[in-house]
Amino acid sequence: MKRIKVLIIDDEHLAREIIRSFLQEDDSMEIVGECSNGFEGLKAIQKLNPDLVFLDVMMPKLTGFEMLELLENPPFIIFSTAFDEYAIKAFEKCAIDYLLKPYSKERLKESLRKTKVAISQNESQDQKIQSLSRNVDQKQESLTRVVIKNGAKINIISIDKIRYIEAMDDYVRLYTKEGDFLKQNTMKYYEKSLPVSDFVRIHRSFIVRIKEIARLEAFEKDTYVALLHDSTQLSVSRSGYSRLKQVLGI
Structure with a gap:
């Protein structure tokens, strides 16, 4: 050998x-x-x-x-x-x-x-x-940062920099004020790992930082969109709306 x-x-x-x-x-x-x-x-x-x-x-x-x-x-x-x-x-x-x-x-x-x-x-x-x-x-109590490799560059993104996360097939896209980053992982993982006091899953495709939400607007019958402070609009599902009402106290 x-x-x-x-x-x-x-x-x-x-x-x-x-x-x-x-x-x-x-x-x-x-x-x-x-x-x-x-x-x-x-x-x-x-x-x-x-x-x-x-x-x-x-x-x-x-x-x-x-x-x-x-x-x-x-x-x-x-x-x-x-x-x-x-x-x-x-x-x-x-x-x-x-x-x-x-x-x-x-x-x-x-x-x-x-x-x-x-x-x-x-x-x-x-x-x-x-x-x-x-x-x-x-088993971690709470995720504190995400490490992403982009070519030869490695980005270490603190969780407090993430505004929202979008599902992208086998990847997720993390949006920050400095830009967006693609990471191979699941929405389920981030839903479980991000602090529930700061983030909420509003749709199968979106997890958003609660403080980023400016208001909710009716879209169609029984559906809503979350309007963020920078005017970004994110779809809100029925289950997501229930979660939002709970965390926002409405």
């Missing part, structure tokens, strides 16, 4: 050092690089094409999950994390493995054994990572 190319991504120097020292004892592993944040990790994965990545979850600039969202064909992932238990259960279902800091050399060897089996069987990691991201995101 050829040597497995490994990339280590962790913002803690000591954590990287521990992983490196353990891996150096395994002749089947070749460490091709180390990174201290998600931006560096993203570039390194695209440049070095590793077979396996040891990935921390909570890092500055980009979290581990945000970084994975930007990869079209992610490599195999072993999470090395101090994340709490609800996320760990998701890791067990979807990732190759997780290492809960602090961990032993034997625990890491167990992860490597799983990885070698997966690589020898030519399994695809892409579906596992997408499922992992969805499972963890659904």
Whole structure:
């Protein structure tokens, strides 16, 4: 079996050092690089094409999950994390493995054994990572930002900048005062993840920030449009109108 190319991504120097020292004892592993944040990790994965990545979850600039969202064909992932238990259960279902800091050399060897089996069987990691991201995101208390890749550019959009969201087949379009951005995700995800105190789904195609709504106007029989402060008009369904009446107190 050829040597497995490994990339280590962790913002803690000591954590990287521990992983490196353990891996150096395994002749089947070749460490091709180390990174201290998600931006560096993203570039390194695209440049070095590793077979396996040891990935921390909570890092500055980009979290581990945000970084994975930007990869079209992610490599195999072993999470090395101090994340709490609800996320760990998701890791067990979807990732190759997780290492809960602090961990032993034997625990890491167990992860490597799983990885070698997966690589020898030519399994695809892409579906596992997408499922992992969805499972963890659904358990977040509230979304705070959205990361979008546009060519070589990465936009990090704070949730408080979003005016409204429109469904676009397998994508959504996020509208801000600075422009609009296309993201591959579902309306259902944003309906569940955005703070309910700030956003409301008014139609199968629209989620809007409540403060952006200037007024509601009758359109046709039993239908309405939401008129935003900049004169944008958004369709309001019957169920959306019921939600709006509740949140607006009308």
